[in-house]
Amino acid sequence: MAEIMYWEAIQRAHDEEMARDPLVICMGEDIGVAGGTYKATKGLYEKYGPLRVMDTPISENGYTGLGVGASFLGVKPIIEIMSVNFAWLAMDQIFNSAAKVRYMSGGQLTAPVVVRSAGGAAHQLGAQHSARMEKVFMGIAGLRVVTPSNPKQAYGLLKSAVRSPDPVYINEHELMYNMKGEVPDEEYFHPLEGSEVARSGTDVTLFGYNISVHWCLKAAEILAKQYNISAEVVDLYSLSPLDRAGIKKSVAKTHKAVIAEEDEAPVGVGSEIMAIINEECFWELDAPPVRVHSALVPQPYAHNLEKATIPDHEDVVKAVLKLFGKA
Amino acid sequence: MKLKDRKRVLREMVLARRFEERCYQAYIERKIGGFLHLYPGQEACCYGVMEAARPGFDYVITGYRDHVHAIKCGADPKAVMAELYGKETGCSKGRGGSMHIFDVEHRFMGGYALVGGPFPLAAGMAKAIQMKGGDEIAICFLGDSANNQGSFHETMNMAALWKLPVLFVCENNLYGIGTALERSTAVVDQYKRVCAYGIESDVCDGQDIEVVLEHAHKAVEHVRSRKGPYFLELKTYRYRGHSMSDSRGYRSREEEEQWKQRDPINMLRDRMIVEDKYTLAEFEAMEKEIDGYIENEVIKFAEESPDPKVEELTKYVLAD
Numbered sequence: 305m306a307e308i309m310y311w312e313a314i315q316r317a318h319d320e321e322m323a324r325d326p327l328v329i330c331m332g333e334d335i336g337v338a339g340g341t342y343k344a345t346k347g348l349y350e351k352y353g354p355l356r357v358m359d360t361p362i363s364e365n366g367y368t369g370l371g372v373g374a375s376f377l378g379v380k381p382i383i384e385i386m387s388v389n390f391a392w393l394a395m396d397q398i399f400n401s402a403a404k405v406r407y408m409s410g411g412q413l414t415a416p417v418v419v420r421s422a423g424g425a426a427h428q429l430g431a432q433h434s435a436r437m438e439k440v441f442m443g444i445a446g447l448r449v450v451t452p453s454n455p456k457q458a459y460g461l462l463k464s465a466v467r468s469p470d471p472v473y474i475n476e477h478e479l480m481y482n483m484k485g486e487v488p489d490e491e492y493f494h495p496l497e498g499s500e501v502a503r504s505g506t507d508v509t510l511f512g513y514n515i516s517v518h519w520c521l522k523a524a525e526i527l528a529k530q531y532n533i534s535a536e537v538v539d540l541y542s543l544s545p546l547d548r549a550g551i552k553k554s555v556a557k558t559h560k561a562v563i564a565e566e567d568e569a570p571v572g573v574g575s576e577i578m579a580i581i582n583e584e585c586f587w588e589l590d591a592p593p594v595r596v597h598s599a600l601v602p603q604p605y606a607h608n609l610e611k612a613t614i615p616d617h618e619d620v621v622k623a624v625l626k627l628f629g630k631a
Numbered sequence: 632m633k634l635k636d637r638k639r640v641l642r643e644m645v646l647a648r649r650f651e652e653r654c655y656q657a658y659i660e661r662k663i664g665g666f667l668h669l670y671p672g673q674e675a676c677c678y679g680v681m682e683a684a685r686p687g688f689d690y691v692i693t694g695y696r697d698h699v700h701a702i703k704c705g706a707d708p709k710a711v712m713a714e715l716y717g718k719e720t721g722c723s724k725g726r727g728g729s730m731h732i733f734d735v736e737h738r739f740m741g742g743y744a745l746v747g748g749p750f751p752l753a754a755g756m757a758k759a760i761q762m763k764g765g766d767e768i769a770i771c772f773l774g775d776s777a778n779n780q781g782s783f784h785e786t787m788n789m790a791a792l793w794k795l796p797v798l799f800v801c802e803n804n805l806y807g808i809g810t811a812l813e814r815s816t817a818v819v820d821q822y823k824r825v826c827a828y829g830i831e832s833d834v835c836d837g838q839d840i841e842v843v844l845e846h847a848h849k850a851v852e853h854v855r856s857r858k859g860p861y862f863l864e865l866k867t868y869r870y871r872g873h874s875m876s877d878s879r880g881y882r883s884r885e886e887e888e889q890w891k892q893r894d895p896i897n898m899l900r901d902r903m904i905v906e907d908k909y910t911l912a913e914f915e916a917m918e919k920e921i922d923g924y925i926e927n928e929v930i931k932f933a934e935e936s937p938d939p940k941v942e943e944l945t946k947y948v949l950a951d
Binding site for chain 1: 690692721722723724725726727728731733734735736740741743744745748750751752753754755756757758759760761762763769781782785786788789792793946947948949950
């Protein structure tokens with residue numbers, strides 16, 4: 305098992321799927337000749353040529369719709385939207401066409417596109433380049449939403465998404481492309497549904513996804529060493545559908561829950577997980593669950609303000625201590 | 632350009648007209664819900680273009696005024712009517728409704744309700760055709776006002792850039808919902824708007840089907856011979872409002888009467904009477920026969936078909 309970077313894992317999944325099936329294509333801004341803003345498509349243009357590795361104009365709704373239309377006829381497009389902030393412009397085609405066409409055609413037509421995009425706050429990118437959008441995508445019927453927290457998931461989820469008969473949105477993070485991790489040498493397909501226990505524990509469950517899984521893991525480390533609290537970390541790599549059974553199972557074990565997300569409240573991923581806890585296992589709880597999330601502000605530019613907006617592992621630790629009456 | 636089989640096409644257009652008029656009646660009777668956008672007045676556009684193309688072979692996509700395009704591609708009028716009635720036997724299993732008629736078997740790739748939404752979808756189908764190497768073309772029928780969406784400009788640019796085999800047919804019926812074209816659009820000649828993208832275009836009368844046929848023939852040949860995309864503007868008129876909730880207060884009854892003088896069905900019929908020894912009696916008998924078919928088969932089928940099962944509410948959201 306080799307240790308590779310997150311972007312390399314995504315690139316490998318592209319390469320393998322494109323080598324296997326001539327109808328798999330990829331498209332997006334700067335993905336071809338320039339090799340991709342985050343290198344996720346590096347070398348593919350040289351290998352597969354401009355008809356299959358399409359440098360698109362800066363027309364997010366247009367090229368996303370074009371990918372959807374191509375998928376009607378069996379082409380399998382992997383569409384990169386450079387930043388999730390621009391995905392708003394493609395929302396008409398994702399929301400109105402890709403997600404709904406199977407239903408409104410009575411199952412006759414499907415749009416099995418893969419849309420990948422990088423969201424999240426990086427380093428002082430300001431209000432229009434720092435957004436999280438997963439909470440919007442996960443509320444759309446007919447769309448699968450996954451969000452890899454490590455290179456293995458980034459590779460295996462993209463592989464599975466390409467093979468899926470449903471449209472899949474893959475939520476990546478701008479700060480994670482250079483993260484290293486082990487990826488199996490052999491071909492690997494990660495399930496599109498479910499959740500993973502990233503660290504086993506007994507006293508509290510920390511729910512995270514994508515980057516917040518790492519806050520939770522770091523917080524669990526601190527909680528174990530400094531406070532003798534055994535935290536379980538559940539990685540919700542699938543945001544739609546959410547793994548209700550997995551959420552219930554862990555809460556039933558630890559009886560306490562903290563939900564960490566980079567998205568802002570209200571109406572965040574955390575709200576939905578809290579609702580699921582209420583619906584599935586309210587009587588298992590020893591204390592009200594706590595949410596950790598961003599402040600409801602357009603992302604500020606100033607370094608100190610940005611830091612104050614976005615939570616991190618320290619906020620997760622604080623939330624747990626509050627839950628245990630230690631803060 | 633003379634139609635090869637005027638009689639058949641006349642019959643098809645009359646069926647389309649009577650089908651739509653019967654929908655109107657069913658809507659008044661509250662058998663059909665939602666929004667209903669009817670096609671009478673514009674028949675020569677769909678039939679003229681599709682007579683030049685290959686229905687059931689070429690991929691067709693359109694907006695919400697979609698019943699007739701589906702039928703011309705090969706959809707069974709009974710399944711279309713059952714869809715409007717919200718029945719399980721409807722072509723979209725009662726999940727789509729009037730604005731979402733689909734018949735993928737006949738390559739009618741759907742009616743879509745976001746104005747301008749089908750532009751990039753059509754270009755995408757053309758991209759797939761280009762990759763697969765077939766002889767098909769993609770045909771996108773939309774109205775004049777769709778051209779004021781960003782998707783129009785984004786798609787024209789990509790279609791031209793990648794030389795995609797797609798024919799854009801603009802059925803210019805002069806109004807975007809209730810706003811006249813010249814009140815919403817700086818350049819009223821729609822065919823001129825694609826010049827900015829280097830796309831070949833043409834304009835013609837959309838009421839005389841044989842005029843449409845001639846221009847469409849050239850357009851289809853251009854696209855099928857892989858010379859790139861093409862844009863054809865057809866000047867036409869819808870007799871009814873934009874949808875059923877429209878009382879047409881934005882235009883005069885005189886204007887409507889003027890357009891009805893150039894009715895696509897009557898024009899073809901009268902030409903056949905003069906040139907083909909066709910008779911009014913034959914026409915009237917055909918109308919009667921079609922009305923009988925619509926009543927005794929199409930409506931009966933829709934009325935008697937079962938509703939979708941509530942237990943299957945979430946079927947078709949995702950693949951099984």
